[in-house]
Amino acid sequence: MSTVYYTTMRGTRWDYRESVNGRLERMLAGSGLMGRYAKDEWVAVKTHFGSDGAHRVVRPNFLKRVVDAVRMSGAKPFVTDTVRIMGLDYLEVANGNGINHLSVGAPVVLADGLYGKDNILVKAGEILGEIAVASLIHDVPAMVVVSHIKGHIQAGYAGAIKNLAMGGVSSAHREHGWKKGRGKMHCYGEVPLQWDAEVCTFCAQCENVCPKEAVAFKDEKFAYNEKECWACGRCARVCPSGALVLPADDTTFQKSLAEASAAVLSTFKPGKVLYLNFMTEIQPECDCMPSCDTPMLQDQGIMLSDDVVAIEKATIDMLRKASPLPQSVASDRECAPGDDVLSIVNPRNFMLQVEHAEALGLGSQEYELVEV
Numbered sequence: 001m002s003t004v005y006y007t008t009m010r011g012t013r014w015d016y017r018e019s020v021n022g023r024l025e026r027m028l029a030g031s032g033l034m035g036r037y038a039k040d041e042w043v044a045v046k047t048h049f050g051s052d053g054a055h056r057v058v059r060p061n062f063l064k065r066v067v068d069a070v071r072m073s074g075a076k077p078f079v080t081d082t083v084r085i086m087g088l089d090y091l092e093v094a095n096g097n098g099i100n101h102l103s104v105g106a107p108v109v110l111a112d113g114l115y116g117k118d119n120i121l122v123k124a125g126e127i128l129g130e131i132a133v134a135s136l137i138h139d140v141p142a143m144v145v146v147s148h149i150k151g152h153i154q155a156g157y158a159g160a161i162k163n164l165a166m167g168g169v170s171s172a173h174r175e176h177g178w179k180k181g182r183g184k185m186h187c188y189g190e191v192p193l194q195w196d197a198e199v200c201t202f203c204a205q206c207e208n209v210c211p212k213e214a215v216a217f218k219d220e221k222f223a224y225n226e227k228e229c230w231a232c233g234r235c236a237r238v239c240p241s242g243a244l245v246l247p248a249d250d251t252t253f254q255k256s257l258a259e260a261s262a263a264v265l266s267t268f269k270p271g272k273v274l275y276l277n278f279m280t281e282i283q284p285e286c287d288c289m290p291s292c293d294t295p296m297l298q299d300q301g302i303m304l305s306d307d308v309v310a311i312e313k314a315t316i317d318m319l320r321k322a323s324p325l326p327q328s329v330a331s332d333r334e335c336a337p338g339d340d341v342l343s344i345v346n347p348r349n350f351m352l353q354v355e356h357a358e359a360l361g362l363g364s365q366e367y368e369l370v371e372v
């Protein structure tokens with residue numbers, strides 16, 4: 001049975017030690033888990049930088065506590081993510097969301113280079129074959145995976161497994177493009193994007209969100225640059241009329257997330273990766289989208305574990321008991337306390353991520369929750 005440490009977001013005493021910052025510090029120190037990092041070892045603190053319009057990321061004050069805990073262990077931390085838009089712009093996004101060297105107390109770098117092409121092919125499972133793991137994540141000996149928990153239109157639930165898989169892999173491989181990159185998980189089959197002229201309203205939202213300018217409309221004609229496309233699926237996700245489709249299959253997608261996580265973890269020695277799940281500002285969509293909604297579930301707190309399967313199971317169990325929030329998509333869908341809000345808002349079989357990760361030997365769904 002794996003241990004999952006937990007601290008609530010409630011603050012009921014006027015005492016720094018009982019603040020979330022204070023309890024996060026105590027949880028990191030008291031767990032003993034930081035002791036597994038060696039002196040002067042480089043440790044990646046892997047998070048998601050968000051987007052220009054999606055500010056609900058793990059806050060810099062929390063990242064700073066993680067960085068400080070790694071440093072106190074004697075190791076050398078840095079904060080990182082893989083590119084979601086071209087790298088220089090993505091570093092500006094990180095800075096805009098408050099994540100920079102000054103705020104987090106460590107260098108903030110991109111794991112797959114400014115062009116997102118620095119990666120190494122790693123053997124993955126039956127679905128993916130091999131996948132382009134960001135070279136920095138491939139090479140670094142240790143990592144803390146800091147995940148902002150939220151819903152996701154394709155994954156249903158986005159936590160540590162998705163952060164490892166989508167976040168540990170580059171958008172594209174230098175030679176093989178999206179077919180060995182993140183797009184391989186998003187897309188099922190060889191045709192990355194299909195457009196239906198009959199239902200398109202020419203609203204241009206797809207064009208606005210494309211990180212590669214791979215879709216455009218000229219004189220009401222659809223121009224698609226397949227060579228540039230990362231198959232990230234953003235255009236299809238924002239299309240209000242269903243005119244754009246990225247062919248995908250839920251079972252394949254959920255299992256491929258577990259496969260990619262296993263590929264990323266295969267580049268580390270056992271025990272060198274820790275996980276922190278932040279159940280805060282739980283919005284319905286991914287942090288990479290061009291805007292974010294109000295949170296749909298009440299803040300629950302922070303979990304810490306060295307078992308990715310256990311922490312994901314514990315997080316989902318807790319979210320299933322969390323109260324839906326008014327003035328959010330949860331109230332739009334008339335969710336009541338006790339409802340499985342994640343499944344109602346984005347009906348996907350997200351438990352498959354966890355089950356397949358367990359089947360691949362990444363951890364156990366059996367856990368003990370230890371409250372700090």
Ligand code: SF4
Nearest residue numbers: 200201203204206239
């Ligand atoms: S988002 Fe959809 S409806 Fe809008 S222009 Fe693009 S394809 Fe057409």
Ligand code: SF4
Nearest residue numbers: 210229230232233235
């Ligand atoms: S899937 Fe859509 S948004 Fe993503 S790169 Fe391709 S065209 Fe652009």
